[in-house]
Amino acid sequence: MTLYLLKRLAVLIASTAVAGVVVFAFMALLPGDPAEVALGVNATPEAVAELRRQFGTDRAPVAQFLDWFGGLVQGDFGTSYVTSAPIGPQIADRLGVTIVLVLGGMAVALVIAVPLGTYAAVHHRDPLGAAISAVSQLGIAVPAFLAGILLVYVFAVQAQALPSGGYVPIAENPGEWLRGLLLPWASLGLVQGAVLTRYVRSAVLDVMREDYLRTARAKGRGGTGALWRHGLRNASIPVVTVLGLQLATLLVGAVVVERVFVLPGLGDLLLSGVAGRDLLLVQGVVMVLVAAVLLINFVVDVTYHLLDPRLR
Amino acid sequence: MRGRMNAGLLVGGVLVGLVTLAALVSFLWTPHDPTLVDAAQRLREPGGGYLLGADKYGRDTFSQIMVGARTTLYVGIVAVGIAAVLGVPLGVVAGMTPSGWLSELIMRVNDLVFAFPALLLAVMLGAVYEPGTLTAMIAIGVATVPAFARVARAATLQVMVTDYILAARAAGRRRPAIAVRHVLPNIGSVLIVQASVSFAIAILAEAALSFLGFGTRPPTPSWGRMLQESQDLLFSTPRLALWPGLAIALAVLGFNLLGDGLRDYLDPKLRRIRAEG
Numbered sequence: 001m002t003l004y005l006l007k008r009l010a011v012l013i014a015s016t017a018v019a020g021v022v023v024f025a026f027m028a029l030l031p032g033d034p035a036e037v038a039l040g041v042n043a044t045p046e047a048v049a050e051l052r053r054q055f056g057t058d059r060a061p062v063a064q065f066l067d068w069f070g071g072l073v074q075g076d077f078g079t080s081y082v083t084s085a086p087i088g089p090q091i092a093d094r095l096g097v098t099i100v101l102v103l104g105g106m107a108v109a110l111v112i113a114v115p116l117g118t119y120a121a122v123h124h125r126d127p128l129g130a131a132i133s134a135v136s137q138l139g140i141a142v143p144a145f146l147a148g149i150l151l152v153y154v155f156a157v158q159a160q161a162l163p164s165g166g167y168v169p170i171a172e173n174p175g176e177w178l179r180g181l182l183l184p185w186a187s188l189g190l191v192q193g194a195v196l197t198r199y200v201r202s203a204v205l206d207v208m209r210e211d212y213l214r215t216a217r218a219k220g221r222g223g224t225g226a227l228w229r230h231g232l233r234n235a236s237i238p239v240v241t242v243l244g245l246q247l248a249t250l251l252v253g254a255v256v257v258e259r260v261f262v263l264p265g266l267g268d269l270l271l272s273g274v275a276g277r278d279l280l281l282v283q284g285v286v287m288v289l290v291a292a293v294l295l296i297n298f299v300v301d302v303t304y305h306l307l308d309p310r311l312r
Numbered sequence: 313m314r315g316r317m318n319a320g321l322l323v324g325g326v327l328v329g330l331v332t333l334a335a336l337v338s339f340l341w342t343p344h345d346p347t348l349v350d351a352a353q354r355l356r357e358p359g360g361g362y363l364l365g366a367d368k369y370g371r372d373t374f375s376q377i378m379v380g381a382r383t384t385l386y387v388g389i390v391a392v393g394i395a396a397v398l399g400v401p402l403g404v405v406a407g408m409t410p411s412g413w414l415s416e417l418i419m420r421v422n423d424l425v426f427a428f429p430a431l432l433l434a435v436m437l438g439a440v441y442e443p444g445t446l447t448a449m450i451a452i453g454v455a456t457v458p459a460f461a462r463v464a465r466a467a468t469l470q471v472m473v474t475d476y477i478l479a480a481r482a483a484g485r486r487r488p489a490i491a492v493r494h495v496l497p498n499i500g501s502v503l504i505v506q507a508s509v510s511f512a513i514a515i516l517a518e519a520a521l522s523f524l525g526f527g528t529r530p531p532t533p534s535w536g537r538m539l540q541e542s543q544d545l546l547f548s549t550p551r552l553a554l555w556p557g558l559a560i561a562l563a564v565l566g567f568n569l570l571g572d573g574l575r576d577y578l579d580p581k582l583r584r585i586r587a588e589g
Contacts, residue, residue, distance in 0.1 A: 141565035
């Protein structure tokens with residue numbers, strides 16, 4: 001297990017570094033000179049050269065990359081060429097909102113998917129079980145931002161029970177903070193819950209066909225008891241994998257949902273960075289999101305190994 | 313043995329057929345010019361030649377939905393095409409040489425690309441170049457390559473242990489010939505299913521990108537942007553969000569059902585290889 005963990009950790013570090021090269025090559029080397037962009041068309045060559053020295057973009061690409069990536073490792077994302085503000089603190093400010101949004105969405109998805117998916121599997125011949133499958137198929141077809149718009153229409157426009165957008169920091173007013181997040185959580189969670197329900201259902205169905213479960217039943221355990229004791233751990237293996245993939249999807253979904261509900265998260269920062277042509281900011285946020293996806297995959301793989309003794 | 317026609321296949325086929333029909337007919341005819349700004353028809357209620365009403369610029373919603381179907385299919389076809397053309401050969405090569413360094417390299421690169429979701433790629437492309445339909449298609453296509461490569465690899469691994477491959481190898485056929493004559497035809501049905509599922513995901517991605525302003529540029533109609541434009545009118549004219557939303561959901565549902573239905577219909581043997589999202 002330790003060996004596996006070390007190997008997997010090495011892969012994580014290596015892929016993060018390669019991802020860093022990709023993001024850097026893409027964002028920093030392809031577009032025009034940031035110094036020229038910052039000074040406009042009427043700038044003197046001397047002024048451009050001076051600014052280039054300040055930005056550090058006059059150095060070799062490799063040196064620039066090592067400087068940028070070395071900074072990242074220490075939490076330093078550099079200083080924006082456009083606003084001259086340090087990028088790290090901006091990301092740190094926004095990260096919390098996105099994490100809360102994603103985790104809340106995941107929680108909603110799990111609360112929906114585990115009971116419904118298990119029920120749909122155990123009662124797969126009943127009308128209700130089949131209905132759950134059908135509804136989950138519908139849910140998959142609805143993108144999170146559309147779910148968000150629908151929820152705003154029902155709960156903000158019609159019922160006027162919840163705000164249609166905006167964010168109140170938890171320190172300011174915990175009640176309003178919660179009210180503001182309920183619809184975003186639901187938009188992310190309902191859709192992911194639909195996807196997850198299908199995986200939980202098929203995982204539980206697979207386990208129910210296994211010999212060990214039949215043995216447990218034959219030895220006198222009731223169907224539910226046997227499933228509870230022997231089935232859920234095994235059914236959780238594929239579900240954990242999907243959960244990890246979903247977490248990555250949720251992260252991306254959060255970017256869009258933040259736009260729907262005007263939440264000050266990473267997605268909002270990313271999009272305003274693009275709008276303001278603040279490439280170093282975009283580069284930093286993209287790197288954080290990609291690193292998060294890689295980290296999630298790492299955690300999934302390790303959990304997978306912990307859950308499935310056959311892999312050890 | 314081929315499976316029976318099933319309900320999912322039928323419903324999926326009908327929905328996909330409707331979207332395709334709307335797109336094809338829109339080349340020849342739409343009730344109104346979908347991009348025509350007409351102040352007199354501003355927020356017009358449905359009726360009188362405006363089947364679904366008009367938006368805040370007086371553009372006919374029904375015509376926009378029709379041309380939006382064209383945008384959706386166009387992006388889907390190109391994106392899934394990019395993903396298949398790049399992903400399938402990589403997956404087949406990786407599956408035919410499962411223990412070689414090449415296979416290892418392909419799968420590692422695959423994992424890395426997997427860490428770049430379509431939306432991030434599109435935003436990166438859009439930050440560097442002008443965002444539009446092309447950047448959206450490339451981003452969605454590249455982000456879908458890993459799904460095709462993984463599924464093609466898994467299917468190839470299954471095919472490689474069959475007797476007919478053994479026979480072909482014993483007969484001295486070269487690997488490229490085996491790949492083209494024996495592997496590809498036998499993993500075709502899995503790939504068709506994957507294409508259908510990927511198409512559904514591409515539609516979702518295109519809608520999200522257009523919603524954010526990283527997809528199809530105005531004035532070309534797109535369902536995602538129609539939703540974005542409807543958002544500030546949700547209090548007064550919610551139907552403007554209803555129709556594009558319904559169009560997206562039904563198109564995605566159609567391709568998902570079609571994919572699932574095809575899987576059961578084409579080849580029950582290969583059912584265990586799941587299409588990937």
